[in-house]
Amino acid sequence: MSNSTNLDKLRPIDFCDVLDRIGGDTSFLKELLIIYFQEYAEKKRLLQEAIAREDFTQVCELGHSLKGASANLSLSRLQRIALCLETAGRERQIQLAQEAARTLETEIQTLKAFLEGNPPGKFV
Template sequence: MAHSMPLPLIDWKSLQALSDGDKAFEAELLQLFVEDTRSHLSKLAEAIAQDDADQVRRLAHHLKGASANVGALGLSEAAGILETEARQANLNPAPVLQQQMQLNFTEIEQLIALQTWQN
């Protein structure tokens, strides 16, 4: 799905709805998301380098869901596109999508680092 405006790095309203407004829980969710996503993006790069479409699909599916859960909609959207392409055994767009996801994730990490959490 193409968007006329770029998606926010984090949809804070979605995250607040998930956490029921609990800022400490939001911080914990985001920290777990960062750790998990960092690991999965590394594995994704390896799977792309090995031309393993099935593993790329599985990792992209995981990243799509995990990102959507915390409101990282741009990252989720890119992962969804990659998942669809990998399901069709088309890894041609994978390096560009993986790079886009990595850049988006780096921006998310920086944004999270700037947040101040209040209990």
């Protein structure tokens, strides 16, 4: 494993992996990330409402959706957190859902901060 691959595992996004999947188009990646953050904002609101109502089906569905979107963009930490959220919904565990939602928001903020200083293409 190369040093750059090791570093990618520490970053909130694996630029090499996602850029490989989209043909190296950093402009397209920027567009995809904008869409991801917009969709996350809506899903966050829906998730907060679902947790407040203890609507476990909705929690599971939102977790599943976020898991897929995160995987598509090589956001492996967010993908794992979303899986936790999906599992919490499936297993009807409100405390786990609340914790996963908080962790998800923290990781989203980490990703945003990382991207501000490290725009797509910097590590290519």
